[in-house]
Amino acid sequence: MVSADKIVQEPLRPSVVQMSATPMGSERMEMRKRQMSVQQESAAGETAPSQQDQQDQQDQPGQPGQANPRGSNACCFCWCCCCSCSWNEDRDERNRKASYDVKEGTSDCEDCPMPTLEEVHSWGQSFDKLMCCPAGRNSFRQFLRTEFSEENMLFWLACEEFSKDANKTPVEERARAIYEDYISILSPKEVSLDSRVRETINRNIQEPNLQTFEDAQVQIYTLMQRDSYPRYMNSSAYKNLLNTLSEQSPES
Numbered sequence: 001m002v003s004a005d006k007i008v009q010e011p012l013r014p015s016v017v018q019m020s021a022t023p024m025g026s027e028r029m030e031m032r033k034r035q036m037s038v039q040q041e042s043a044a045g046e047t048a049p050s051q052q053d054q055q056d057q058q059d060q061p062g063q064p065g066q067a068n069p070r071g072s073n074a075c076c077f078c079w080c081c082c083c084s085c086s087w088n089e090d091r092d093e094r095n096r097k098a099s100y101d102v103k104e105g106t107s108d109c110e111d112c113p114m115p116t117l118e119e120v121h122s123w124g125q126s127f128d129k130l131m132c133c134p135a136g137r138n139s140f141r142q143f144l145r146t147e148f149s150e151e152n153m154l155f156w157l158a159c160e161e162f163s164k165d166a167n168k169t170p171v172e173e174r175a176r177a178i179y180e181d182y183i184s185i186l187s188p189k190e191v192s193l194d195s196r197v198r199e200t201i202n203r204n205i206q207e208p209n210l211q212t213f214e215d216a217q218v219q220i221y222t223l224m225q226r227d228s229y230p231r232y233m234n235s236s237a238y239k240n241l242l243n244t245l246s247e248q249s250p251e252s
Contacts, residue, residue, distance in 0.1 A: 027071070112138065115241075116245070117246060119135065119243055120242050127225040139154045139238070139241060142237065144194075151191055152191055154189065155191045163214075171209060175208035183216070197230060201216060203234070
């Protein structure tokens with residue numbers, strides 16, 4: 001009987017091993033599940049603040065200036081860019097208003113008589129004829145003011161006076177005044193020059209002469225001729241002046 005019991009009990013030993021191995025596999029699976037669960041919870045914890053920040057921003061649309069310190073880097077980047085763009089736009093607007101205020105304070109026109117119908121017609125023939133006529137410069141300058149580019153005409157006139165008025169005021173003083181008014185990047189009336197011309201002026205301004213602004217004057221003259229002059233010829237300002245003089249011509 002004893003030997004029979006042994007024979008009966010001997011086959012049961014492998015099942016014990018199998019039963020002990022099964023819990024070990026289950027424990028490993030449980031450990032993996034716990035690790036995956038911890039990773040998912042940590043990932044959810046990282047994304048939760050940004051979602052909460054978005055919800056806070058949606059709930060408080062009337063407080064755009066308050067930044068949530070828990071915002072993600074993307075939100076901070078967008079916020080910084082938006083503020084930077086807004087600040088640049090405000091700065092450009094301030095410069096434009098300042099420039100316009102300066103222009104409004106200057107004298108409107110050169111002293112000249114009313115142009116004749118023939119003169120006004122000649123302005124349409126070439127830009128040179130327009131600029132050679134004081135009345136033409138006055139009318140063109142008023143048009144440039146509406147386009148916020150009157151500084152081009154002011155700079156050209158300043159250069160004309162600078163090159164012709166050699167004895168009344170020291171050259172250094174007048175050159176410095178033109179530089180600060182129209183060349184300096186800090187001026188609200190800064191004109192648009194290419195880097196080559198600007199660098200040349202920056203080198204020569206230490207010892208200026210009557211030719212210091214020649215290249216810049218030519219460049220601005222060309223800019224007005226190519227850019228602003230065609231628009232002026234098609235503007236209501238020029239057409240109205242032409243019509244007014246045409247109506248007055250038979251009476252005179």
